[in-house]
Amino acid sequence: MGYVKVNILNSKLQENQRGFTLIEIAIVLVIIGLLLGGVLQGQQLIENSRVKSATNDFNGLSAGAFSYQDRYGRLPGDDPGAVAARGTSWAAVTAGDGDGSVDALAANTFDGAAGESDDFFQQLRAAGFIAGDPADTGSAALPQNPFGGLIGVTNESVMNGLLGLKVCMNNVTGSSAIALDTQLDDGAGTTGRLRATDNSTNTTPTTGATAGATYSEDGLYIVCYRI
Secondary structure (H helix, E strand, C coil): CHHHHHHHHHHHHHHCCCCCCCHHHHHHHHHHHHHHHHHHHHHHHHHHHHHHHHHHHHHHHHHHHHHHHHHHHHCCCCCCCCCCCCCCHHHCCCCCCCCCCCCCHHHHCCCCCCCCCHHHHHHHHHHCCCCCCCCHHHHHHHCECCCCCCCECCCCCCCCCCCCCCEEEEEEHHHHHHHHHHHHHHCCCCCCEEEEEECCCCCCCCCCCCCCCCCCCEEEEEHHHEE
């Protein structure tokens, strides 16, 4: 009897220690594949959403600037009539100098520290064209962009001679910069209405030549769009 009991016990132990079958392993691998596919697809959806949001920001600020000009006869930032007499939302807004252009140097694109760099956003907010507090000044006046950086403006010639008033974003990934340039312009970072410069070595839009004619998906960029 003791011998039979030992054999039964050994048999149960062997059953409990049985490994995975090929079917079970295959099922696990399929599940892992589905999870990885879902993660990658989710990352792509997030990036596409950021590119779409950035496109809307470029177009929205452009439309807001021209709508402001239609209403007040001046570009936002340059408006000398932006004073408290217009209403309570204008109480802390800085008036522009009315010289016909938004005086915003490339060096102040992402700090709003001088000229009319932050006044541009102050006046748009006071007029109700964009959300936010019109009293914010300096870098606090600059909106966040979808890539974790800021949105700023400059009227200085940048990136191979891109003239006029430009809306710029920093911290833009290479793949997103490619998508933005393709959707809004000619797909080349050194030509056209939208241009880019390497954000890893420049904290402001370069006033000289851009880093290269070909985007790198591994890079980080500042992109500027002439409105």
